[in-house]
Amino acid sequence: MKNYLLSLFNDTSAALPYLNEIDILFDVPKQDSHGDLSTNAAMMLTKKLHKNPRQIAEEIISNLKTDDSVIYKIEIAGPGFINFFFTPAFIAQIIKNIFAEDKDFGKSKLFEGKKANVEFVSANPTGPLTVGHGRNAVVGDTVANLLEWVGYEVDREYYFNNAGRQMRVLGDSVKQRYLQLLGQDVEFPADYYQGEYIKEIAQQLLDEHGNKLVDEPVEGLFKQRAESIIFNDIKESLARLSIKHKIFFNENSLYEDGKIDELLKLFKQKELSYEKDGAVWMKFLELGSEQDKVIVKSSGEPTYRLPDIAYHREKLERGYDLLVDLFGSDHISTYPDVLAGVKALGFDPEKIKVLIHQFVTILDQGEVVKMSTRKANFITLDQLVDEAGADVVRYFFNMRNINTHMNFDLSLAKKQSDENPVFYLQYAHARICSILKMIEKEELKSSTENLHLLTCDEEQQLLRKIHLFKAEVLYSAQNFETHRICFYLEELAASFHKFYTFCRILGTEKPLAEARVALASATKIVLRNGLSILGVTAPERM
RNA sequence: GCCCCGGUAGCUCAGUAGGAUAGAGCGUCGGUCUCCUAAACCGUAGGUCGGAGGUUCGAAUCCUCUCCGGGGUACCA
Numbered sequence: 001m002k003n004y005l006l007s008l009f010n011d012t013s014a015a016l017p018y019l020n021e022i023d024i025l026f027d028v029p030k031q032d033s034h035g036d037l038s039t040n041a042a043m044m045l046t047k048k049l050h051k052n053p054r055q056i057a058e059e060i061i062s063n064l065k066t067d068d069s070v071i072y073k074i075e076i077a078g079p080g081f082i083n084f085f086f087t088p089a090f091i092a093q094i095i096k097n098i099f100a101e102d103k104d105f106g107k108s109k110l111f112e113g114k115k116a117n118v119e120f121v122s123a124n125p126t127g128p129l130t131v132g133h134g135r136n137a138v139v140g141d142t143v144a145n146l147l148e149w150v151g152y153e154v155d156r157e158y159y160f161n162n163a164g165r166q167m168r169v170l171g172d173s174v175k176q177r178y179l180q181l182l183g184q185d186v187e188f189p190a191d192y193y194q195g196e197y198i199k200e201i202a203q204q205l206l207d208e209h210g211n212k213l214v215d216e217p218v219e220g221l222f223k224q225r226a227e228s229i230i231f232n233d234i235k236e237s238l239a240r241l242s243i244k245h246k247i248f249f250n251e252n253s254l255y256e257d258g259k260i261d262e263l264l265k266l267f268k269q270k271e272l273s274y275e276k277d278g279a280v281w282m283k284f285l286e287l288g289s290e291q292d293k294v295i296v297k298s299s300g301e302p303t304y305r306l307p308d309i310a311y312h313r314e315k316l317e318r319g320y321d322l323l324v325d326l327f328g329s330d331h332i333s334t335y336p337d338v339l340a341g342v343k344a345l346g347f348d349p350e351k352i353k354v355l356i357h358q359f360v361t362i363l364d365q366g367e368v369v370k371m372s373t374r375k376a377n378f379i380t381l382d383q384l385v386d387e388a389g390a391d392v393v394r395y396f397f398n399m400r401n402i403n404t405h406m407n408f409d410l411s412l413a414k415k416q417s418d419e420n421p422v423f424y425l426q427y428a429h430a431r432i433c434s435i436l437k438m439i440e441k442e443e444l445k446s447s448t449e450n451l452h453l454l455t456c457d458e459e460q461q462l463l464r465k466i467h468l469f470k471a472e473v474l475y476s477a478q479n480f481e482t483h484r485i486c487f488y489l490e491e492l493a494a495s496f497h498k499f500y501t502f503c504r505i506l507g508t509e510k511p512l513a514e515a516r517v518a519l520a521s522a523t524k525i526v527l528r529n530g531l532s533i534l535g536v537t538a539p540e541r542m
Numbered sequence: 543g544c545c546c547c548g549g550u551a552g553c554u555c556a557g558u559a560g561g562a563u564a565g566a567g568c569g570u571c572g573g574u575c576u577c578c579u580a581a582a583c584c585g586u587a588g589g590u591c592g593g594a595g596g597u598u599c600g601a602a603u604c605c606u607c608u609c610c611g612g613g614g615u616a617c618c619a
Contacts, residue, residue: 023559031562040561046599053599078562079599124619166619279617290545290615297617304619329613332546358547359612400555403547405612407554412568419554419568420581427581438578487556490566501583520578542581 001037001086001467002026008064009041015063018045026084028468035075035083036091036464042080053080091463092451092515098466098522099448106473106529112151116322117315118144121238121245122159125231126170127195129238129381131360131408132328137381138397138535139357139482140326141243145533146477146485152322156244159311161251162227169193171223175213177202178222182211197233201226237381241390242535254310260302263310267295272344287340308334309341316347324480326355355480357402364410379410388413391536395422398534399486421490422536425527428493430542431500432524439517442506446521447514454515458502462495462523469526473533482534489530496523 005026013019022044026037042057049056057076066074073085098105120140123133144154161167173193179186181202205213205225213221238244254260264280267273273282278298282305285292295306315323325335335356339349362369362379369379385393392413399421400406412419439445454463468488476484505513505520528538 025559027561029562030565034562038562043561043599081562161619164619277617281617294617299617301617303617308619329547331614331619333614334619336545356546356613361612404555405548409554412554421567423581424567427579431579431582435578442578483556487566494566497582500578504578506578542579 001091002471004070005037005039005084008066011065012060012063016060018049019060021045021048028464029081029083034077034081035073035085037086038077038081038083040081042076042082046080056080057082088455088460089452091460091467092454092519094463094467095451095518095522096448098525099518102525103529105525106469106533107149107151108470108474109151110474111147111321114152114321115155115319116144116147116152116324117155117157117318117320118147118324118326119157119159119315120144120324120326121234121243122327123234124161124166125227125234126166127193127230128197129234130378131362131381131384134241134381134384134393135357135360135397135402135406136326136328137238137243138241138394139355139402140324141241142394142398142482142485142534143324143326143355143480145535146473146480146482147322147324149473149533150477155246155320157247157249157315158245159249159251160231161307163252167223167227168218170198170226171218171220173198174202174205174222174226175216175218178205178213181206182214197230198226201229204229237385240382240385241394249311251307251311254307254314259310259314260306263306263313264296264302266345270344282337282341284337284340287344289336289340293337304334305337305341308338309345312338312342312352313345313347316342316351321351323352324355325352326357329356329358332356353480355402358405361405361407362410363407369410384408384410384413391426392420392422394535395420395425395486398482401481401483421486423542425489425493425531426537426539427542428496429524429527429531429538430540432496432520432527433540435505435517435520436524439505444505444510444513444517446517447511448518450511450515451518453512454519456503458495458499459516459519462492462499462519465492465495466522466526469530485530485533489527489534492523492526492530496520496527499523 006024009019009024019041022041024039024041026039029035029038042053042060045051045056046053054076057080061074061076061082064074068087070087070090071084072087075083075085077083101107118140120143121129121133121137123129129137141156144156147154169191170193173188176186176188176192177199180188181199205221209221216222264273267282271283272287273280273295275281279294280296281292282295283292284290293305294303296302312323327334335354339352339354342352343349381393387410388396396408396413436446454460469492472484472488476482499519503516505516508516531538
């Protein structure tokens with residue numbers, strides 16, 4: 001519908017050149033009585049033309065060459081909106097497109113030929129994924145899906161660090177537990193990893209090696225085994241949510257490949273860094289940040305900024321058109337430095353899109369659960385999936401704008417009641433599947449021959465909703481907003497349920513009945529496609 | 543102190559390139575299964591869009607100030 005109007009206005013701009021001076025936008029009015037699409041173009045032009053908006057609207061309309069079989073009414077309303085009313089027959093034609101495109105309905109080619117990299121999760125292997133990681137994981141994977149739907153070729157990437165203090169503490173935590181299991185009275189520091197999983201790893205080492213590891217260095221088997229076990233668990237947790245990264249990038253490889261030294265030299269050579277108090281400082285002030293910062297400590301160890309910049313440089317050199325970074329708001333301070341660093345190296349920082357999601361607050365029976373990986377006082381992602389199911393978890397994290405500090409009510413998630421909208425969507429899909437089974441017995445089929453019969457309110461509402469799908473996917477992808485898909489699908493399902501209730505198939509004359517089957521079938525495709533973007537299953541029956 | 547995010551119905555949240563009477567789900571209250579799945583549908587009630595100014599034909603949306611909550615502001619990541 002929108003495309004039709006756009007080309008219509010495009011043709012008209014020859015006669016009315018001022019139409020080229022503004023972006024003409026069409027909105028779906030909140031009220032049905034205001035038509036199918038509406039534009040405020042006339043109001044936008046009042047200041048330029050110094051004319052009454054209704055007068056301008058009049059002029060625009062009289063120059064539009066519309067086809068009566070497509071648009072049956074154009075009106076001027078309110079302060080100067082132009083409202084367009086499409087014929088039911090035209091609206092129903094969308095069903096043919098859906099059948100033709102099927103699994104691809106909703107996809108667009110705007111970014112065809114472009115390559116994107118989405119980096120997400122990126123938790124170091126020090127413990128199981130928590131609920132906070134869950135939000136990151138689900139949103140990251142769904143954003144990647146969205147980008148694929150608008151034409152990008154997408155790589156999903158996981159960046160991790162298995163060196164450094166954090167990992168040493170992890171190894172030592174295991175060792176201390178191991179010694180405790182051997183009956184030694186060792187002290188277990190409060191800032192070590194307290195989780196039960198540490199004890200399990202220690203137990204496993206004990207089972208395999210007995211007491212032979214007493215003199216094993218922390219960095220040896222203790223750390224290695226902990227890392228591999230934990231990393232496997234992480235991958236399994238992600239797999240339960242159908243999340244699979246193509247690339248696991250080890251921060252350490254940047255050191256091994258000399259990328260860090262090279263970058264350091266480059267910064268020095270470009271006079272972007274200097275030495276002070278035994279440390280190397282980066283001139284972030286010059287690059288637009290609020291102050292200079294240390295990139296190599298006086299101990300000789302780089303701070304996180306240096307590898308972060310080297311890593312992004314590396315990704316850019318791989319030739320991506322778009323890099324998406326997704327992380328929690330606790331890491332918010334890292335990205336301006338990375339962008340400044342990358343820009344100083346001559347890359348276009350516009351290629352990097354940083355998405356920051358706010359924290360997840362866990363509520364259990366009305367109480368806030370405070371979480372910390374160290375203290376092992378956390379709800380794991382696995383627990384969440386155990387209790388609520390993968391579909392609910394994926395839907396739940398996707399359904400909210402990442403800027404919102406979301407509450408995850410555990411008791412509610414456990415309930416799996418109809419308070420959860422994911423069932424509402426899945427039920428709509430299951431209902432359609434059941435209709436399609438039923439019509440076989442009734443010797444009916446899906447037919448697009450008499451789509452013009454789909455004229456009642458419920459049918460038209462549903463059709464209009466379907467029309468919006470492709471634009472909704474595109475908008476969501478361009479704005480990296482997964483929650484819009486959820487809201488769209490809820491509206492779509494609501495339209496369907498209404499249609500289901502009022503527009504029965506059995507007991508209706510065959511031509512109309514078969515057109516309704518076609519509409520149901522088309523709705524099924526849109527629901528299934530939308531759910532697949534979210535990574536939620538579309539069950540045949542419930 | 544400074545920076546980022548949030549404050550919209552009882553609860554959880556949509557809605558910001560300024561637009562028509564501010565929305566949804568859940569919860570409240572009241573209806574609908576002889577009928578393709580009632581995990582559904584219909585109706586009802588519920589609001590000072592945190593507060594105060596300002597910009598204009600028009601502000602939840604833009605500007606200034608301010609209150610509340612979360613995060614950040616390291617030679618931690």
